[in-house]
Amino acid sequence: MSSALNIVMPGERITAVEDVAKGKRIILGPGLRRVNDTVVASKAGPLKHREPNTFWVDNYQRRYVPARGDLIIGIIKAKSGDVYRVDIGSADSASISYLAFEAATKKNRPDLNPGDLLYARVLNASPDIEPELVCVNSNGKRGKLGLLQDGFFFKCSLNLGRLLLRENCPALKALTEKLPYEIAVGVNGRIWVKAHSAAETVGLANAILSLEQAGHSEIDKVCDNLGDVLQA
Amino acid sequence: MFMNANLFEPGKSKPERVFVQSAAKQNTRFDGRKTSEFRDVKLNFGADWGTVTVSMGDTMVLAQVSYDIGTPTSARPNEGTLHLNVDIKGVSYLDEAQATYDQRSLTLNSLLERTFRSSRCLDLESLCIAVEQHVWCVRVDINVLNHDGNLYDASTIATLAALMHFRRPDVSYIDDQIRTYSERERELMPLLFLHYPVSVTYCVYKSTPQPLVDPTLLEENAADSIIVLSFNSYQELCTLNAGGTAPTNVRTIMQCAHSAARRSKALVQFVRKALELDMEKRQQSKHVAGLIDLLDGSLSKFSFKRLMEQEQPMEVDAVQPSQASRAESEQKPEKMTIEEQSQAGQKPAVKDDSSWLPEGNDVTQEQQNTEQIVKENAAKNTKATKSKPNRGKNKAGKKQAAAKKQNQSDSEEEATHII
Numbered sequence: 001m002s003s004a005l006n007i008v009m010p011g012e013r014i015t016a017v018e019d020v021a022k023g024k025r026i027i028l029g030p031g032l033r034r035v036n037d038t039v040v041a042s043k044a045g046p047l048k049h050r051e052p053n054t055f056w057v058d059n060y061q062r063r064y065v066p067a068r069g070d071l072i073i074g075i076i077k078a079k080s081g082d083v084y085r086v087d088i089g090s091a092d093s094a095s096i097s098y099l100a101f102e103a104a105t106k107k108n109r110p111d112l113n114p115g116d117l118l119y120a121r122v123l124n125a126s127p128d129i130e131p132e133l134v135c136v137n138s139n140g141k142r143g144k145l146g147l148l149q150d151g152f153f154f155k156c157s158l159n160l161g162r163l164l165l166r167e168n169c170p171a172l173k174a175l176t177e178k179l180p181y182e183i184a185v186g187v188n189g190r191i192w193v194k195a196h197s198a199a200e201t202v203g204l205a206n207a208i209l210s211l212e213q214a215g216h217s218e219i220d221k222v223c224d225n226l227g228d229v230l231q232a
Numbered sequence: 233m234f235m236n237a238n239l240f241e242p243g244k245s246k247p248e249r250v251f252v253q254s255a256a257k258q259n260t261r262f263d264g265r266k267t268s269e270f271r272d273v274k275l276n277f278g279a280d281w282g283t284v285t286v287s288m289g290d291t292m293v294l295a296q297v298s299y300d301i302g303t304p305t306s307a308r309p310n311e312g313t314l315h316l317n318v319d320i321k322g323v324s325y326l327d328e329a330q331a332t333y334d335q336r337s338l339t340l341n342s343l344l345e346r347t348f349r350s351s352r353c354l355d356l357e358s359l360c361i362a363v364e365q366h367v368w369c370v371r372v373d374i375n376v377l378n379h380d381g382n383l384y385d386a387s388t389i390a391t392l393a394a395l396m397h398f399r400r401p402d403v404s405y406i407d408d409q410i411r412t413y414s415e416r417e418r419e420l421m422p423l424l425f426l427h428y429p430v431s432v433t434y435c436v437y438k439s440t441p442q443p444l445v446d447p448t449l450l451e452e453n454a455a456d457s458i459i460v461l462s463f464n465s466y467q468e469l470c471t472l473n474a475g476g477t478a479p480t481n482v483r484t485i486m487q488c489a490h491s492a493a494r495r496s497k498a499l500v501q502f503v504r505k506a507l508e509l510d511m512e513k514r515q516q517s518k519h520v521a522g523l524i525d526l527l528d529g530s531l532s533k534f535s536f537k538r539l540m541e542q543e544q545p546m547e548v549d550a551v552q553p554s555q556a557s558r559a560e561s562e563q564k565p566e567k568m569t570i571e572e573q574s575q576a577g578q579k580p581a582v583k584d585d586s587s588w589l590p591e592g593n594d595v596t597q598e599q600q601n602t603e604q605i606v607k608e609n610a611a612k613n614t615k616a617t618k619s620k621p622n623r624g625k626n627k628a629g630k631k632q633a634a635a636k637k638q639n640q641s642d643s644e645e646e647a648t649h650i651i
Contacts, residue, residue, distance in 0.1 A: 115249070149247070150251075151247050152251040153247045153248050153251075154242065155242065192247065197258075198251065198254055198255040202261075202262055
């Protein structure tokens with residue numbers, strides 16, 4: 001990943017990417033768009049590049065756009081017919097079938113109520129139809145998916161969600177040294193945490209939220225602060 | 233960074249509610265405040281007279297006063313009018329359900345109407361130019377810019393500050409002709425107040441008897457009931473808005489009322505002080521903040537914590553000169569003792585506040601000859617039976633308030649006064 005900070009604005013023609021494209025086949029990620037023979041940015045933010053040939057714009061966003069295979073946290077909004085309506089922070093609400101849970105049958109329905117939190121996977125997402133969720137994998141097992149109980153839940157930007165989901169994320173690692181906790185992060189910018197006590201959970205949630213503004217260099221500082229808070 | 237920028241508001245999911253409930257029980261709040269701790273109130277005056285922004289944490293409200301010459305209503309031909317208009321559309325993205333948004337703005341509107349109009353805090357007769365023909369119509373537009381809980385307090389403070397800051401031009405009425413004097417000809421005139429009301433909001437949870445003051449949106453949404461009390465600077469109750477499902481007994485409401493009365497007084501003092509500083513600023517330099525400066529964080533704002541810190545020692549001196557606050561200074565000795573008691577520690581203070589309660593309950597129980605009723609029922613009955621016979625007393629009671637407060641067994645009477 002290139003570290004040079006190159007901010008692009010929507011509508012800007014990005015010749016740097018076009019130059020690379022002359023030599024080899026490239027992949028345009030989110031925020032970049034091909035218009036005839038030119039590459040144009042459709043979102044504002046730093047232009048990112050990963051070897052060998054992927055480009056994308058890492059813009060700050062809070063509105064989730066569903067994509068197939070994403071792990072997300074949703075809130076049950078209502079029961080309707082044989083599906084639950086789930087709010088996943090996208091423009092449209094998603095649906096999940098009664099049968100999309102482990103060991104669920106027509107007779108044995110899962111007991112979910114409005115307000116419950118669900119950790120689920122997006123089964124299909126297209127601009128024209130309602131996104132559909134599942135809480136089982138292809139073998140019919142739930143794995144880590146399903147109802148999230150107790151704990152605390154809050155919303156953040158999509159960027160922070162992605163930051164935490166990155167492989168060996170320094171923040172979560174540093175927090176682990178301070179206290180034991182459970183966490184579920186949805187790419188839709190929703191985070192569920194659970195620690196032993198309310199005070200610990202509050203501290204943890206605040207520490208994670210403060211990462212929103214912090215750069216990578218400040219992560220250690222935030223985590224140290226958390227330790228002080230918990231001891232006090 | 234605003235936590236509520238997503239479609240679904242905080243505090244709507246079950247884990248959040250359960251968590252806030254249990255945290256309230258353990259005296260923990262998400263932003264690290266104590267149950268009885270307020271967020272800092274920041275006040276900012278705009279270039280125009282009567283333009284104010286108030287922010288409490290992430291909550292931000294803009295109030296703007298405008299005026300017009302119109303005709304009075306036939307019912308009150310010698311009074312000007314005060315119109316309050318709440319616009320909550322700025323945060324309508326908060327919930328997709330139209331119902332919530334409508335209900336929210338209706339509640340807010342009715343609270344403001346009752347606090348400022350029904351309590352007759354403005355001397356509307358002074359706004360009359362010619363009886364039955366011309367009066368000043370004062371209009372306050374309240375714009376909610378961001379909602380992180382406690383819109384009630386933010387908007388009442390903003391409205392009060394805007395009305396106090398507002399200046400209208402002088403007019404004369406000769407031979408059926410209105411003449412409006414410009415600022416150069418005659419000095420602008422402030423509005424005349426009879427009293428200064430401000431509201432204080434509490435959240436009540438079923439899990440704990442201790443109410444949370446100045447709730448954030450998360451706490452507000454997770455709350456079982458919300459109590460809004462408006463007091464004026466003379467510690468008279470103007471509005472009581474108690475809704476929701478949590479069983480609230482008289483003890484809780486009284487406890488809230490006591491601290492709300494103190495808080496309101498401090499808030500009014502804060503607004504006065506901020507106004508004074510603003511006047512100084514205006515006299516010194518021509519440059520005053522525009523709208524962008526108003527909303528921007530860069531401008532130095534009048535912060536409640538900072539201003540009132542200095543205020544504490546000179547509180548007595550500052551208050552006494554004003555003629556209107558005579559009643560206040562009479563109450564002073566008694567109130568100081570309450571404050572001392574509450575400073576001595578939370579538990580004793582709570583006990584002290586409620587020491588009258590068992591008596592109160594006994595009285596009502598005797599009156600009704602009912603036994604074995606649960607405490608909550610008792611509380612409800614207290615309200616129901618006492619409110620009517622004492623209504624006449626209430627009006628007279630206001631003036632006697634100072635006298636009443638002097639003896640220690642006052643609280644019971646005060647309860648009837650408030651309820």
